[in-house]
Amino acid sequence: MMNGNHHIVVLGAGYSGMMATARLARRLRRTDARITLVNPSASFTERLRLHQIAAGQRLTDFRIPEVLTGTGVTFVAGTATAIDPGTRTVDIDDGTEALRYDTLVYALGSHPDTGKVPGADVHGFTLDSPETASRLAARLRDLEASGGTVTVCGGGLTGIEAATEIAETFPRLDVTLLSHDKPGAMMGAKARAHLRRALDRLGVTVRSGVRVTKVLPNSVELEDGRNVPSDVCLWTAGVSVSPLAKDAGIATDRRGLVLVDATLRSVSHPDIHAIGDAAAIRLAWGQIHGTCQSGIPAGQYTADTIARLLRGKRVKPFRYGYFHQPVSLGRRDAVIQFTHADDTPRRAYLKGRSAVFYKERLVSSTPLKTYRLHRYMYVTGTLSKGGRATRKPAV
Structure with a gap:
């Protein structure tokens, strides 16, 4: 149950962190809960489009404080340097005092792994x-x-x-x-x-x-x-994650991903929820691999979970299934492979101009619209809960 001025700190404003933040603000708008979002940059990084920037294309600069205007969320431009689960504090490199939290959402994502191959x-x-x-x-x-x-x-x-x-x-x-x-x-x-x-x-x-x-x-x-x-x-071969969780004594796997239970809460520190690339999320059909497609539903679920926990309500396990593999092939071509819940291919696919339209209008542009619309209504970011493949929890 919520006691007093409950403070929720979200680390990371990627696809998962932004979804969790926007939906938490909507869920808790009539409570005295406070939400703080911490991210090194005030600009939202559209990781789905970074290959376009690499080809010299200019994209819109979406400012995180503007996207969250009217939500009551406090934005801190800084990098988390340490977590102390004992005192429930997070050190930030912006020179301010450590942030105290009652609930922490760990959504720091991943980055290209350039450390395994010399040069x-x-x-x-x-x-x-x-x-x-x-x-x-x-x-x-x-x-x-x-x-x-x-x-x-x-x-x-x-x-x-x-x-x-x-x-x-x-x-x-x-x-x-x-x-x-x-x-x-x-x-x-x-x-x-x-x-x-x-x-x-x-x-x-x-x-x-x-x-x-x-x-x-x-x-x-x-x-x-x-x-x-x-x-x-x-x-582009492989990714790695921040050592922040491991260094803090939070239970992680050998890659440094936070080990979570069926409700995406840390198995060692239940007041910490881990989502996106930084979490080892396992379902009945296997472990989720980090993508925008899985990160947004995890952020949505975690916001709903935190809101239910604060109100003393029961929480159901996280369910998710993959739906598609969208791939741009330049600006005038693409291919969309539709999938089963475990990401194996179905027979259905799209190619050419129809695939370009699908990816640009229905995939790449959707996340920011979803975050903004949460100021006015609940918008789902989940394409599939996995059907039969996720009805039973992971062993």
């Missing part, structure tokens, strides 16, 4: 923020003047979208996609075939079944000893 952190670009994407765009513009080679390391959805966007925008550059698996391996055969035709049409060289062992100033070294020429290397 990736020094010679590789990443799509970690608008700033890093803009630096890559500037380098690509300079390189196109004389022609050169670009390697994209990682054949996941981020690598595919980046490789096709760069190849379409900078046709004088030779773009190579390096991947351990075949690009689009998680998709069905027809969607994967369309993806491969798009890569061929845009002139992207695909080298699958390879592992990168070193990133050098002008090349990328492979496991078999061969070197691939590379004037610019974009690193």
